[in-house]
Amino acid sequence: MSWMPEGTVYGVLLNFKNEMDALAPQMNQPPYKAPPKAPVLYVKTANTWSAHGAAITVPAHVPEVEIGATIAMVIGEAGKAQGYVLMNDLSIPHGSFFRPPVKFKNLDGFLGIAERLLSASEASDPSIFKLEVRINGELKQSADFSQLVRPAAQLLVDVGEFMTLRVSDVLMLGCDAGRPLAKVGDRIDITAPGFGTLSNILVAEAP
Template identity: 75%
Template sequence: MSFLPTGTVYGVLLNFRAEVEALAPQMTQPPYKAPPKAPVLYVKTANTWSPHGSDIVVPARVPEVEVGATIAMVIGADGDVEGFVPMNDLSIPHASFFRPPVKFKCVDGFLGIGPAMRDAQEVADPAEFKLELRINGAQRQSIDFSQLVRNASQLLADVSEFMTLAHGDVLMLGCDAGRPLARPGDRIEISAPGFETLANTLVGEAA
């Protein structure tokens, strides 16, 4: 049986240095006029969850989607990290980053979830994670988690300062800049040493 969360799934924006550098000019513009001091979170609601191996339906009005490959922390009973799982955080391309619009991120099926959780006790340092994202077998992105703004432990600590994460909640580490686009018919594979590969295929909405 594939892994599925038992709590709430949270995404994190602006947690890769390259993403922060790319968006830095916008951070001084209204309405906030300054970079965020706390982690910027959004929720991937349960209607978005797609198990490994399943097809993900892309609405007919959407020509292509943005692929956000990441690894997420699964929260344990004591508020610590129980394990890690790869995720495919799909979005309709959009420009907002301070308040990610639900209509672009919470489309039905728009979160591929890895087939198995890797036990946290097997992980010496999450900064050593390296992901490869392939679309139709061609490598489209490599992600190095040593490039996080907040490493896994710091991110968990900072989020826990303003909200309580419950057992079974999931907190993504973030998606790097340069996220590729994919279209219906594309097969997306996300792999990393020590993890089972996550694969989903995009399909067009039936007429």
């Protein structure tokens, strides 16, 4: 049986250096006028969860979706990582990046979740994680987790400064800049050494 979350799933914005660099000019403009000092989190509600191999429905008014390939930590005892899992944090492209509205990120099925949970002992050092995104077999993105602003352990500490993560909660490590776009009919494959493959196909909303 495929692994699925039991707790709350949190996404993290601005945790790749390329992403921070690309958005740095906007961070110094109103209303924020400075880069965020703490991790920026959002929730992917349970209605968004899609298993490996599942078809994900794209609403009729949405021409393309943004692929947010990432690896997430599953929280275990004493607030430590129990394991790691591949995820595809889909969203509708939008301009409200710092506070992404629910209507763009929390559509039904908009979080692909791989079937294998890699234990923390198997994973060893999360900074060596690398993943690749393919659309219809063509390589579209590579992400290197040595380029995180906050490495996994530091992210846990910094999030713990303002909220409590409970056992079985899930915390994504972040999505890199250059996220590819996909449309109805596309097959999305996300792979990472040791994790296997997370695959989903985008399908049209029923008329």
